[in-house]
Amino acid sequence: MRNTKSQLARVIFFSRWLQLPMYLGLIVALGIYSYKFLVKLADLVMNVGSLHEDHILLSVLSLIDVVMIANLLVMVIVGGYEIFVSRLDINNHPDQPEWLHHVDAGVLKVKLGMALITISSIHLLRSFIDAGNLSEHTLYWEVVIHLVLVFSAAFIAATDWLIQVKSRQLIQQSHHEKPDRH
Numbered sequence: 001m002r003n004t005k006s007q008l009a010r011v012i013f014f015s016r017w018l019q020l021p022m023y024l025g026l027i028v029a030l031g032i033y034s035y036k037f038l039v040k041l042a043d044l045v046m047n048v049g050s051l052h053e054d055h056i057l058l059s060v061l062s063l064i065d066v067v068m069i070a071n072l073l074v075m076v077i078v079g080g081y082e083i084f085v086s087r088l089d090i091n092n093h094p095d096q097p098e099w100l101h102h103v104d105a106g107v108l109k110v111k112l113g114m115a116l117i118t119i120s121s122i123h124l125l126r127s128f129i130d131a132g133n134l135s136e137h138t139l140y141w142e143v144v145i146h147l148v149l150v151f152s153a154a155f156i157a158a159t160d161w162l163i164q165v166k167s168r169q170l171i172q173q174s175h176h177e178k179p180d181r182h
Contacts, residue, residue, distance in 0.1 A: 037066045061126045072115040079108045106160040113153030
């Protein structure tokens, strides 16, 4: 029975590697966004002389939007792989992201929430600038969706904070309950 339980535990632990194709797929998606960025940038550069200032601003916001989505992908790829699949062997690498040292599932959720809010904010700003070409209904729903993202991220951050506070309290409580060994 003990051997069966041990083998089952190994199979369950090994199952984390089933996420590898998903992370590799996100790397492909990152490549697609890189290509899309270059196409948009080339279009902007080649038409800069004939573009109105508002159109240039919309194009630049589109580029920023693509960059923010790429950043989100990198956070999910690197952070998710590090947390859920396997440690990245990049210690002392000069380009190692600073945030990777203290990333856990809670931190990653908060970072992702903030990234989604930033992407939504840029998209909303783009919509407000181009409001003359959008219906009131569309603008209304974009604002509602943005607010839902803001409240969701705030809720996730507050929940993570409460979990950390409770964890610290439990640690402190366990230290106070232990007898002194002097």
